[in-house]
Amino acid sequence: MTRRMSAIVITLAWLFLTGSASAQTVTGTILGTVTDESRAVLPGVTATITSPALPGGPQTVATAANGTYRFAGLAPGTYTLTLSIEGFGTYSEELRVVTGATVERNVSLKLSQLGLVIDRATCVDNMRRILEPARQHEFFVRIDMESSAYTEVTLEVVETLWNLEYRNIGVVLQSCLYRTERDLRKMNEMGARVRLVKGAYREPASVAYQQKEDVDAAYLRQMRLLIDHGTYPAFATHDVALLDQIKSYAAERELARDKYEFQMLYGIRRDLQASYVADGYRMRVYVPFGREWYPYFMRRLGERPANVWFVIRAILGEKR
């Protein structure tokens, strides 16, 4: 019987700077992981790419012990990737390495999953183990913000890492919290990148605005502070009224469209995501990734059961 395999494939293209603007070349990478039907990784699979863009003819590699393969230094063009191994069917896919698509590698992490609930020092140590290779491979690491019980300690960890000269980190601030304006001014002074969100956690009136109008008004005040004094701010919201005001204010302040970005959740308001990109805005999509998706999903529901209705409404609300 022939078993089936599947592959997660990523194509990346970026500008490779070699000293002067005239010496820029674009190269791309095709990389991925091969697994069987039970999601177990498959080492020793023959991965081959063919393309008219390959002057030396097809290239072949075998997947490593963790099921991964990688083809680097590729010219822009269309490639056919074929994966084969005895006992499995052959998997084939057409891929494009595109020019002009520069990708900044970017991950988001939650400190409660990295030792923060044990103690701060453990968490800083764990973060350093992530930030070192991330720095080497030019990844930007965003530290998500959790409930207000963690705000202070999360910002302390960020500051500690910043003082240890890690500059490839950024933080998230929640407009619903009274303290955010103060935190935001501090991050602006440090030069740390901020993602501004409304806040996903149910918080008491002692620390947070309770009415949507107040949360939205705070978001707009903080948005202005970020546009005027922030470092490459990120505005993570699907609220069209807020999005319109962010775009207007950035235009009024003559902040170029590549000096800030919008962020949305994977699958939510895909119509807006596409139209913003078509209009020349930067849009980053937040994709939960990994095998532990079920506990993540249940935690998000526990934080805010209204998310179920959000998903349904957002899909029904799409304009295509």
Ligand SMILES: Cc1cc2nc3c(=O)[nH]c(=O)nc-3n(C[C@H](O)[C@H](O)[C@H](O)COP(=O)(O)OP(=O)(O)OC[C@H]3O[C@@H](n4cnc5c(N)ncnc54)[C@H](O)[C@@H]3O)c2cc1C
């Ligand atoms: C990229 C990204 C990263 C985030 N990181 C954090 C973080 O680190 N910490 C944190 O506390 N919060 C985070 N959030 C969540 C954020 O705080 C809000 O809870 C969430 O974005 C919903 O608020 P909104 O700004 O979209 O506006 P809302 O007024 O809540 O929503 C506007 C409209 O957007 C749609 N919508 C919003 N959220 C969803 C959803 N989940 N599913 C389906 N439709 C939806 C609905 O149509 C809704 O009517 C993040 C959000 C995004 C997009």
